[in-house]
Amino acid sequence: MTAMGSSRYDPDRAELAELLGGEPAYRIEQLWDGLYRQGRPLEDVTGLPAALRDRLAESLPTALGAAAEQRADDGATTKWLWRLRDGAAVETVLMHYDDRTTVCVSTQAGCAMACRFCATGQAGFERHLSVGEIVEQVVRARWASGERRVSNVVFMGMGEPLANFDATWGAVRRLHDDLGIGARHLTVSTVGIVPGIRRLTAGGLPVGLAVSLHAADDELRNELVPINRRYPLADLLDACDEHRSRTGRRVTFEWALIDGVNDRFADAERLAVITRHRGAHVNLIPLNPTPGYPVVGSSRNRVHAFRDRLADAGVAVTIRDTRGRDIDAACGQLRAGVEVQIRRPD
Numbered sequence: 001m002t003a004m005g006s007s008r009y010d011p012d013r014a015e016l017a018e019l020l021g022g023e024p025a026y027r028i029e030q031l032w033d034g035l036y037r038q039g040r041p042l043e044d045v046t047g048l049p050a051a052l053r054d055r056l057a058e059s060l061p062t063a064l065g066a067a068a069e070q071r072a073d074d075g076a077t078t079k080w081l082w083r084l085r086d087g088a089a090v091e092t093v094l095m096h097y098d099d100r101t102t103v104c105v106s107t108q109a110g111c112a113m114a115c116r117f118c119a120t121g122q123a124g125f126e127r128h129l130s131v132g133e134i135v136e137q138v139v140r141a142r143w144a145s146g147e148r149r150v151s152n153v154v155f156m157g158m159g160e161p162l163a164n165f166d167a168t169w170g171a172v173r174r175l176h177d178d179l180g181i182g183a184r185h186l187t188v189s190t191v192g193i194v195p196g197i198r199r200l201t202a203g204g205l206p207v208g209l210a211v212s213l214h215a216a217d218d219e220l221r222n223e224l225v226p227i228n229r230r231y232p233l234a235d236l237l238d239a240c241d242e243h244r245s246r247t248g249r250r251v252t253f254e255w256a257l258i259d260g261v262n263d264r265f266a267d268a269e270r271l272a273v274i275t276r277h278r279g280a281h282v283n284l285i286p287l288n289p290t291p292g293y294p295v296v297g298s299s300r301n302r303v304h305a306f307r308d309r310l311a312d313a314g315v316a317v318t319i320r321d322t323r324g325r326d327i328d329a330a331c332g333q334l335r336a337g338v339e340v341q342i343r344r345p346d
């Protein structure tokens with residue numbers, strides 16, 4: 001046996017069967033069942049003979065080494081910083097709610113999108129994750145989740161999922177087909193890669209789409225989210241409309257409220273115009289307080305006033321439950337901590 005893939009969750013069934021070589025054909029079902037349906041560490045797949053397990057463990061190493069683990073919200077939130085086998089680092093967050101358990105996964109180490117308010121973006125791109133490295137984050141969170149079944153997965157961690165489309169889609173399929181997580185419980189977040197949204201829509205699974213909007217006019221969005229210069233709002237909204245009409249899923253628009261930049265009455269008005277007739281959902285995100293960070297999140301009063309303005313205009317709007325605030329686990333879009341200046345265009 002030779003080692004293959006960067007994670008034991010990379011090989012597909014045919015590749016695993018090849019790896020098993022002369023073993024009886026039913027071993028592949030046992031192995032697949034142990035890895036995915038039971039979702040157990042290989043060492044615990046006791047249906048396989050011990051000697052075979054040892055050989056497989058050597059050929060199919062795990063990709064994620066825990067570099068740090070933090071808990072918050074009285075144990076309801078766990079965040080891991082994983083060290084990958086080449087030294088790259090990514091994060092995963094497990095969140096228990098009353099009615100669901102959600103895992104937030106990373107799809108890239110670093111990110112090339114350079115959003116102005118995000119430390120991940122400011123630090124630059126390192127590499128794409130593989131299908132297995134994404135799936136393994138869910139499996140590892142599932143091990144830690146104990147009795148609570150992981151019901152939802154959101155692709156909102158480090159990186160831009162649709163800039164790593166093939167691995168993101170491969171992971172969506174694996175989670176759906178083999179881990180049994182329904183498409184309606186999977187959500188892919190994007191900052192607005194229009195061709196990626198169209199491919200996601202064409203995939204044929206009604207996966208949720210969350211768009212990090214943050215501005216409702218091109219001028220400000222160009223400033224906050226540079227990819228907007230390539231895929232301006234009109235094109236982005238067109239792709240969102242197609243997603244809604246082909247999947248039946250209403251699109252969620254994420255909006256991080258930055259004091260004096262995008263939290264004014266006029267911003268709420270513009271956002272209402274965009275979202276109301278689309279039946280979209282708006283998720284307002286209070287920015288994490290980060291010492292020494294020059295971008296100031298809107299005050300609680302402004303957040304509530306913005307929410308009320310949208311609600312009065314007939315928009316479905318919520319304020320995000322910023323889980324793990326005390327461990328900086330606000331899921332991806334808001335990894336603050338570097339010095340950047342944001343100004344509203346004059």
Ligand code: SF4
Pocket residue numbers: 111112113114115118119120121122157158159160191332333334
């Ligand atoms: S907000 Fe998301 S897409 Fe933008 S730079 Fe950060 S991780 Fe990348």
